[in-house]
Amino acid sequence: MRLRSLFLMATIITALAWPFTASAFEQLHLPAEREPVAPLVIHAALDLPYVRPLLEDFHQRNPQYDITYRNFATLELDERFLAAPDEADLMISSAMPWQYRLANDGYAQAVDTPVTRRWPAEAKWRQELFAFTFEPVIMVVNRAIIKRYGPVDSHADLLDLLRHHGDELRGKVVTYDPVASGAGYTYAIEESRLSPQYWDLIAALGHADAALVNTTGAMMEGLKDGRYLIGYNLLGSYVRQDIDADPDLEWRIPNDYALVIQRLAFVPRQAPHSINAKHFLDYLLSVNGQDILAKEGHLGALHPELDGPGTANALYRLRPEGLRPTPLGPGLLTTLDDLKRRALLSRWQREFSGPQTLFP
CATH class of the missing domain: 3.40.190.10 (Periplasmic binding protein-like II)
Incomplete structure (x- = not known):
């Protein structure tokens, strides 16, 4: 146990010495199949097997999009963004405190569309940060x-x-x-x-x-x-x-x-293709996108109109008392x-x- 104690303490000291060292990431590219080309760069902490059905469905509906998706570990994603805040068009992560801090520090832009306005109030913050899963x-x-x-x-x-x-x-x-x-x-x-x-x-x-x-x-x-x-x-x-x-x-x-845990998405203030990112975010929060999340991505859909397996409504029926979603609000900063x-x-x-x- 003494060796374990020494190892853990050394790890803690290293981890508290920001920034973290970035490592390799997974990447998926879906090339545009129609003109004019609409570039979209997504940086996320969401493994490819779970997001691929969503990206492919969106691409099929919108073949003009040239999609580059890069998957990082949660803390590496945050570090990469701070080093290059104008690189990604959309940021997605399950590390809720880090995502909230970026939005609170002014790195996110407002997305005010009919879809985002209808999104549940408890699942968004200032029209800038949007929870879209229930895991x-x-x-x-x-x-x-x-x-x-x-x-x-x-x-x-x-x-x-x-x-x-x-x-x-x-x-x-x-x-x-x-x-x-x-x-x-x-x-x-x-x-x-x-x-x-x-x-x-x-x-x-x-x-x-x-x-x-x-x-x-x-x-x-x-x-x-x-x-x-x-x-x-x-x-x-x-x-x-x-x-x-x-x-x-x-x-x-x-x-x-x-x-x-609820994955949070935002469009960076310096996103090079923010209009394309907002279009994808609307899809992510739509019935179609959320249905793909529930049935093929297995990520737990938040959309209030969906009620089958893999949805928040179904989970609440299964565990009406015991579910404890992490609130999306300033309390995340204290962590x-x-x-x-x-x-x-x-x-x-x-x-x-x-x-x-x-x-x-």
């Missing part, structure tokens, strides 16, 4: 665990399991690293506000030597190949297809409470206050590392 944060459990220890349907169940069988599950649990992942940090600070037992759960995860990774995809890879038996705080929209195809895994929306960020990450490290710690 619960879930647990994934190998059926062998359920067979041996019983169901794991809530955070309380997971805590009880780790308290009583943490030694047996050592190295077999995986979750987000809140230091290196913007999404992981967002979940950490939201859960620390929601649950008085959150820190007990972090300590139990540390005792079980839980693996820390940066993406839901990395968690799912380990769960599918059997390296991990329990995944904590995966993004539900990214696991649905994999779980449906894997007889060994089950996913659970925790029945005590479940965070819900990025340097002192509060340092305090939360330091406590997270102390709880996860156990009694041997670098802190007095």
